Amino acid sequence: MAVFGAALIGSYPRSEKVATIHRKLIKGVIGMEEFERLIGAETERLIGTFVKAGLDSFTDGMLRWDDIFNPLIRFVDGVEVNGLVRFYDNNFFFRAPVVKSDPSLKDSEPITAWCRKGVEVLEKLGVKGQVTLKQPLPGPATIASASIAEGEDVEDLIDKWWSGVLEPLTKDLIKGGCVPEFHEPEIVWDLSRRDLWVKAVELVASVNEGWYVTYFRPADPVVDMLARLGEGFVVAVDVVSGTDAGKMVSAGVKRLALGAVDARNTKMERCRALVSLAKRVAEDGAEEVFVANNTLLDFLPEPVARKKVRFLGRVKRRLVRESGV
Amino acid sequence: MVWRSVELPVLPTTVIGSYPRPKWLREFIAGYRERRYKEEQMREAFDDAVIAVLNDHREAGVDIPSDGEMRRDEMVEYFAERIDGFKFYGPVRVWGNNYFRKPAVVSKLRYKGPMVVDEFLFTRRVTYSEVVKVTITGPYTIADWSFNEYYPSKEDLAFEIARIINREIKALEEAGAIYVQVDEPALTTHPEEIEWAIEAVNEAVKGVNIKVGLHVCYSDYGILRPYYDRLNVSQFALEFANRGFRDLEVLKGLNKELGFGVVDVHSRRVESPEEVAAAIRKVMQYVPPECLFINPDCGLKLLPRRIARQKLRVMVEGTKIVREELKRKGLERVELRKELTCP
Numbered sequence: 028m029a030v031f032g033a034a035l036i037g038s039y040p041r042s043e044k045v046a047t048i049h050r051k052l053i054k055g056v057i058g059m060e061e062f063e064r065l066i067g068a069e070t071e072r073l074i075g076t077f078v079k080a081g082l083d084s085f086t087d088g089m090l091r092w093d094d095i096f097n098p099l100i101r102f103v104d105g106v107e108v109n110g111l112v113r114f115y116d117n118n119f120f121f122r123a124p125v126v127k128s129d130p131s132l133k134d135s136e137p138i139t140a141w142c143r144k145g146v147e148v149l150e151k152l153g154v155k156g157q158v159t160l161k162q163p164l165p166g167p168a169t170i171a172s173a174s175i176a177e178g179e180d181v182e183d184l185i186d187k188w189w190s191g192v193l194e195p196l197t198k199d200l201i202k203g204g205c206v207p208e209f210h211e212p213e214i215v216w217d218l219s220r221r222d223l224w225v226k227a228v229e230l231v232a233s234v235n236e237g238w239y240v241t242y243f244r245p246a247d248p249v250v251d252m253l254a255r256l257g258e259g260f261v262v263a264v265d266v267v268s269g270t271d272a273g274k275m276v277s278a279g280v281k282r283l284a285l286g287a288v289d290a291r292n293t294k295m296e297r298c299r300a301l302v303s304l305a306k307r308v309a310e311d312g313a314e315e316v317f318v319a320n321n322t323l324l325d326f327l328p329e330p331v332a333r334k335k336v337r338f339l340g341r342v343k344r345r346l347v348r349e350s351g352v
Numbered sequence: 353m354v355w356r357s358v359e360l361p362v363l364p365t366t367v368i369g370s371y372p373r374p375k376w377l378r379e380f381i382a383g384y385r386e387r388r389y390k391e392e393q394m395r396e397a398f399d400d401a402v403i404a405v406l407n408d409h410r411e412a413g414v415d416i417p418s419d420g421e422m423r424r425d426e427m428v429e430y431f432a433e434r435i436d437g438f439k440f441y442g443p444v445r446v447w448g449n450n451y452f453r454k455p456a457v458v459s460k461l462r463y464k465g466p467m468v469v470d471e472f473l474f475t476r477r478v479t480y481s482e483v484v485k486v487t488i489t490g491p492y493t494i495a496d497w498s499f500n501e502y503y504p505s506k507e508d509l510a511f512e513i514a515r516i517i518n519r520e521i522k523a524l525e526e527a528g529a530i531y532v533q534v535d536e537p538a539l540t541t542h543p544e545e546i547e548w549a550i551e552a553v554n555e556a557v558k559g560v561n562i563k564v565g566l567h568v569c570y571s572d573y574g575i576l577r578p579y580y581d582r583l584n585v586s587q588f589a590l591e592f593a594n595r596g597f598r599d600l601e602v603l604k605g606l607n608k609e610l611g612f613g614v615v616d617v618h619s620r621r622v623e624s625p626e627e628v629a630a631a632i633r634k635v636m637q638y639v640p641p642e643c644l645f646i647n648p649d650c651g652l653k654l655l656p657r658r659i660a661r662q663k664l665r666v667m668v669e670g671t672k673i674v675r676e677e678l679k680r681k682g683l684e685r686v687e688l689r690k691e692l693t694c695p
């Protein structure tokens with residue numbers, strides 16, 4: 028019988044309080060040290076609410092992040108930060124990396140330390156070992172496609188971002204007790220470059236551990252690639268956008284996160300519908316089934332995101348109850 | 353109301369809509385939110401701000417001004433607050449630490465009554481010009497920038513909003529407005545929806561007997577190009593300064609009036625009149641002068657007011673250079689047109 032879980036992928040919206048902390052930093056009212064102290068406290072509180080909601084696998088909410096690229100790209104040599112670019116078809120914009128020379132992760136990157144702080148919170152709450160803390164990172168295909176780089180092709184950029192930045196960072200994160208969560212919307216968004224994505228998936232697969240997340244479009248056309256990630260990976264797919272979860276399982280994905288809670292609509296989902304879907308996927312042969320949000324919760328107002336997180340926990344409890352696991 | 357014809361100098365100059373709120377107004381609004389002022393005092397402050405904006409437009413020499421959208425915090429919020437069926441759960445982030453109060457549609461949308469007619473009536477009362485432009489956010493953009501909890505599809509939602517906007521435009525027409533601009537910055541952002549998005553805009557302007565412009569900005573105009581004929585508006589107001597006046601090729605085959613964006617609203621560098629004139633000469637290779645309006649790329653609200661004022665002045669001065677050249681060819685005046693095609 029499959030194991031059921033509830034998961035949060037990606038970011039959580041900034042509360043009024045978190046927004047104020049950022050505003051103070053931008054205006055220079057507080058410095059980096061004070062910012063880190065305040066955001067650290069808010070992150071700790073947020074992780075507490077995830078645990079309380081009953082989530083088994085979650086991120087720290089990415090309260091320090093503007094988007095999946097920033098501030099990561101500020102800690103990379105060879106890269107400058109450019110103007111705003113639309114994030115796929117959302118009314119949401121990110122600052123794009125401009126690749127001037129081969130990107131390489133700076134030793135001063137704070138992301139590993141943030142992950143360690145998150146793990147300390149788990150210890151404090153007494154849930155270390157029972158839950159998984161993930162660190163979202165852009166996948167190599169997604170960051171390569173988002174890069175502005177004159178005269179560089181995407182294929183080379185995939186390699187360079189991987190070997191210079193993502194691979195070393197991933198290894199440090201795993202050492203620090205965090206699980207990498209790769210965000211790769213690009214591989215389902217632009218199917219015309221499928222051949223390139225095959226390679227990008229292989230690079231990620233080489234770390235043998237993590238979450239691999241696609242969203243905004245169905246993952247069905249890339250199911251063969253996702254199946255190749257291996258058992259070390261949980262594959263998260265956007266069910267709201269129409270991914271056929273059964274197809275994932277029959278293609279060989281054993282650990283699946285069902286992005287069935289819509290992070291792009293305030294409407295609440297029906298518990299019954301999610302429970303049946305998760306059970307069906309388990310019956311199809313999945314070994315581990317998570318109910319999850321389909322994409323970054325940052326697209327929602329915070330009060331609605333809070334409700335959806337609690338809802339995920341409720342779905343999981345019902346699954347556990349009804350399946351007797 | 354009946355349509356009346358208005359004579360304008362060739363290459364009429366206008367604005368897209370929004371203009372920086374004066375600093376004192378921003379402070380007053382903050383005070384109003386802290387309940388330090390009464391509603392009536394707030395309204396008076398808005399009125400005074402509109403007068404100040406019109407004065408800036410007049411001094412710059414803009415032929416067709418607007419009220420600078422002084423009363424509107426945001427282009428979708430403002431309308432969602434005035435239509436029944438919307439709910440606000442809280443802000444969502446758009447980028448960095450910048451937020452937008454994205455509305456959610458939670459029940460059937462209903463027109464509660466005029467939303468911007470009072471704005472228009474006040475502007476007309478205090479303006480120096482014969483014509484003012486009234487802007488209204490288009491149905492597709494409102495639908496795209498809202499959460500849809502109620503309608504079976506985004507398309508159903510957009511058409512419902514279109515019917516509401518249509519009533520508003522007709523109310524404006526009734527009140528004597530002769531120039532309305534529908535703002536649709538989101539129009540091309542989901543190319544797979546463009547077919548019905550175009551029809552939603554048409555639904556919003558159905559049966560309207562005044563001049564209607566359509567403003568689309570920071571978009572891939574190539575996506576819009578196949579639909580020039582199908583859009584039942586008389587003018588497209590498009591942004592070109594931001595793209596360095598490249599992509600003018602997309603204007604080939606345009607059979608409507610063009611509102612040509614000549615100053616960049618995202619840059620604080622003030623253009624020179626010569627740059628503006630050169631851009632107008634360049635666009636005249638694609639659009640005849642009698643079918644050209646001159647405007648900034650987009651609303652000016654994000655600029656410091658001082659820069660916004662300078663940009664408008666430069667826009668008018670640059671236009672005047674080209675007007676002199678056209679005068680020698682005997683072209684001095686044009687008429688405000690509501691026809692769907694030009695020439």
Ligand SMILES: [Zn+2]
Pocket residue numbers: 368537567568569649650651
């Ligand atoms: Zn605009």
